[in-house]
Amino acid sequence: MLDQSGSPTAEALHAPVLRWYDANARVLPWREPDAGAWAVMVSEFMLQQTPVSRVLPAYEAWLERWPKPVDLAVEPPGEAVRAWDRLGYPRRALRLHAAAQAIVERHGGDVPDDHAALLALPGVGTYTAAAIASFAFGQRHAVVDTNVRRVLARALTGVAQPTISPTAADQRLAVSALPADEPTAARWAVASMELGALVCTARTPRCGDCPIRSRCAWVLAGSPPYDGPPRRGQTYEGTDRQARGRLLAVLRAASGAVPKKTLDASWPDATQRDRALDGLVADGLVEPLGRNRYRLPS
DNA sequence: CACGCGTGGTC
DNA sequence: TGACCAAGCGT
Numbered sequence: 001m002l003d004q005s006g007s008p009t010a011e012a013l014h015a016p017v018l019r020w021y022d023a024n025a026r027v028l029p030w031r032e033p034d035a036g037a038w039a040v041m042v043s044e045f046m047l048q049q050t051p052v053s054r055v056l057p058a059y060e061a062w063l064e065r066w067p068k069p070v071d072l073a074v075e076p077p078g079e080a081v082r083a084w085d086r087l088g089y090p091r092r093a094l095r096l097h098a099a100a101q102a103i104v105e106r107h108g109g110d111v112p113d114d115h116a117a118l119l120a121l122p123g124v125g126t127y128t129a130a131a132i133a134s135f136a137f138g139q140r141h142a143v144v145d146t147n148v149r150r151v152l153a154r155a156l157t158g159v160a161q162p163t164i165s166p167t168a169a170d171q172r173l174a175v176s177a178l179p180a181d182e183p184t185a186a187r188w189a190v191a192s193m194e195l196g197a198l199v200c201t202a203r204t205p206r207c208g209d210c211p212i213r214s215r216c217a218w219v220l221a222g223s224p225p226y227d228g229p230p231r232r233g234q235t236y237e238g239t240d241r242q243a244r245g246r247l248l249a250v251l252r253a254a255s256g257a258v259p260k261k262t263l264d265a266s267w268p269d270a271t272q273r274d275r276a277l278d279g280l281v282a283d284g285l286v287e288p289l290g291r292n293r294y295r296l297p298s
Numbered sequence: 299c300a301c302g303c304g305t306g307g308t309c
Numbered sequence: 310t311g312a313c314c315a316a317g318c319g320t
Contacts, residue, residue: 047316054306054315088304088315095318125318145316165299166317193316202314203309233312236304245304283303 078296095123147196158217
């Protein structure tokens with residue numbers, strides 16, 4: 001069963017993947033029927049590059065403290081940065097705070113259900129806009145994250161890994177694989193993503209547990225190894241990122257302003273430390289207070 | 299489009 | 310044990 005491009009038809013994948021999802025989906029708080037769009041949005045921000053297991057506690061605390069966008073919007077941005085804890089990439093906290101304010105100003109305090117309006121919010125890109133519209137509002141969108149790119153690369157294109165960075169071709173493939181009717185498309189979006197997260201994983205896919213292994217183009221081709229360009233490994237030790245992390249950790253732990261002398265103790269190299277601190281200030285993650293004191297932004 | 303951006307877990 | 314990986318975004 002091949003289409004004009006020579007790929008297996010996506011349509012054959014829908015039923016088995018949806019059935020698999022019904023039986024195997026993880027129970028996650030943002031998937032509860034009464035979770036609401038704000039909960040979905042908070043989870044999506046936190047899940048951008050951070051694993052579910054580390055998101056869960058921060059997510060619970062966040063929604064407990066700020067159950068609606070307006071609750072966060074009235075807080076100083078530094079509180080969002082502090083509550084972000086060690087999820088990483090703390091600029092996401094700042095963007096979520098700014099998005100909450102935009103929701104209050106532009107949408108009366110309710111997360112918008114319109115894709116374009118979502119996309120216009122700070123920190124909401126192609127993926128997150130589609131995810132919120134699909135997961136929270138049941139709309140039909142191609143929700144293309146790294147999991148979905150990998151599932152489609154294997155099942156339809158027949159290669160071990162998707163391209164290193166997302167391409168227009170990925171997006172087109174995902175759109176073409178979308179079920180026609182809205183509710184089914186919305187279920188397919190979560191289900192295909194969950195399959196990528198639990199079974200069709202990057203390193204050691206559990207093909208024995210896969211509901212579409214008999215139709216997977218990659219498996220049918222004999223599971224050929226990845227032959228693309230080497231992925232750019234992310235080093236961390238000794239980078240500015242690590243220095244920024246150290247500095248911000250000190251500021252998060254403090255209740256108010258911190259003397260520069262205290263920050264100095266958190267990173268040995270003065271040049272790199274100052275560059276990192278300047279970067280944090282430029283990003284709005286840190287606020288200088290007078291000459292020699294710093295704090296989280298008010 | 300390639301890069302910078304945190305943090306921790308896994309094999 | 311050090312890569313590699315994890316529901317991306319903005320520039």
